[in-house]
Amino acid sequence: MKQFILLILIVCGILTGCGGNKVTISEINLEKTNDIVKNFIMDVENDEKGTGSGIYMYNDSKKRYLYLNQNFLDDGKEFGDIDIKTDKNSINIYLNDISNSEGEVGTYKLYKINVKGDYEYLKVFKNGEETHFEGIGT
Structure with a gap:
């Protein structure tokens, strides 16, 4: 019986460890990033003309940072939820804006x-609807 339970634990461990391709996304605070990412965002904000999509990506090795600024939002909207899905060859990021009910964005x-x-x-x-990145940095 002990060998059977041990075998199940080993199989579960192998299956968990061999998850294959996986992508996770989490919201972070700007202060928790490195200086290179902060500089990229400062450059974006200094160069911004106010007419773009407001969606930016910064690539750093295996980490990527997604930055959304005010230009992402339509009038009367605020930042909504985000979802990320993968298939065999692509990462798909789904962003939403929602109606602003509180007045503060x-x-x-x-x-x-x-x-x-x-x-x-x-x-x-x-x-x-598919859109585009306003800028991508590395």
Whole structure:
């Protein structure tokens, strides 16, 4: 019986450890990033003309940072939820804005995306429609 339980634990450990390609996303505070990411965001804000998509990506080895500024938002909207899905060759990021019910809107959102595996495409969607990155830095 003990050998059977041990065998089950080993199999579960192997299956958990061999998760293959996996991508996770989490919201982070700007102060918790390194100076290179902070400088990229400062450059974006200094160069911003106010007419872009407001969606930016910074690539740092296996970590990627997704930055959304005010230009992402339509009038009367605030930052909504985010979801990330993968398929064989692509990472798909789904962003939403929602109606602003409180009158107060955040000035930006910053996310860290951890990537395991290789993907050929990186796509971004706003409210279900494919859009584009305003800028990508490395």
